[in-house]
Amino acid sequence: MQKGELLYEGKAKKVYRTDDPDTYLVEFKDDATAFNGQKKGTIRDKGELNNKISTRLFRLLEKEGIATHLVEQISDREMLVKALEIIPVEVVVRNIAAGSLAKRLGLAEGTPVARTVVEYYYKSDELGDPLINDDHIAAMNLAGASEMAAIRKTALAVNDFLRRYMDERNLILVDFKLEFGRHKGRILLGDEISPDTCRFWDKQSREKLDKDRFRRDLGGVEEAYQEIWKRLGEN
Template identity: 60%
Template sequence: MEKTEQLYEGKAKKVFATDDLDYCIVSYKDDATAFNGKKKGTITGKGVVNNKMSNYMFKMLEKHGILTHYVKELSDRDTLVKKVQIVPLEVIIRNVAAGSFSKRLGVPEGSVLKCPVLEFCYKSDALDDPMVNDSHVLAMGWATEAEVNTIKEMALRINELMKKFFLSVNIDLIDFKLEFGRYKGQIILADEISPDTCRFWDVKTHEKLDKDRFRRNLGGVEEAYAEVMKRIGL
């Protein structure tokens, strides 16, 4: 299938229409942003890593019964996906304290959590993606109660599958962000799963293998993305 007009350009991907209204093509860029776009840069080759890794993860999850938007990898940076209506929530799952969780709650980074923490943030650049809870989602009409329950169940199941998978390549899955969408009356997993959207720490050394290297100016950004690819076998 071919790209027709560009529907949307986000911070990390472009979305194109196709001849078929049920599908779109996502095109992964090397652009990197952090802190709601306040920090900008380029991570050479990131688009390729994130495209291939996302597709690998979606296929793995599909094998375990998780519905995803993945259809077909078209090139190094382009993938055909089911065109969904995005639920305007960033769904964050945390296994270990880090980032904003640590800062907001005064918990040192690296503290293992007693149980997974699931957070919703309302996707709004203008409002700085504020954290919200179930009752906000219902009161604002961003999703129905059934959708919220489905999203939570899927997110926790995805966490179990991803934790296990990454541990098998010596990576601790610290936390990650998902987006879900509506497709023909069902909630399916959309967007991406990549070092942009996950915190990955080496199991032994706790070395960061994710976008925190960019956010925190730690250097070795491209190398970290490449290392994760290598460990996955891509």
């Protein structure tokens, strides 16, 4: 598979065309940003770890009947994926109040929510990814109502599976972000699932094992990402 034109460079990934128009190549970088790009840094080996972690989780989700963009991992930092037309909506699923939900609703971090919360954010660096609802999505023609119904259902199914899977590995799945796209008339789960895009806490100590260590200068960032891979790698 030939690496072609660079299509897009994001904060943590680059996406290239390949010689197959239906397949893109994703390269995971060590660069990390937070607070809409205001904080910048690098996390050693993050690209490699997020590639491995995402590949593992996408494979497991495929086994559960959830369609993802994963084709295969082709090197330490590279993954082949189905070429998606990305829907510019970030889908956040929350089991426990943390981050922006804790702040918005005045809840103490760590408060469990009585019902799983699904939120949508409009993917726009310029606007700082504002929180939106189904009406905004329809008003801006970002996705159809049946597409959003399928996305919500899939996001909840991902949560059901991942929450259980992480629990068996002594991890609490606090919240996470998903992205979806269109491919040959189907909606597929895209992007990545990694400590960059999820909050994982150790079940006993409630130690943070995710990007919050970078966001909040807690130290031990690389070690946290390694620990997640270690717990997943042990099946």
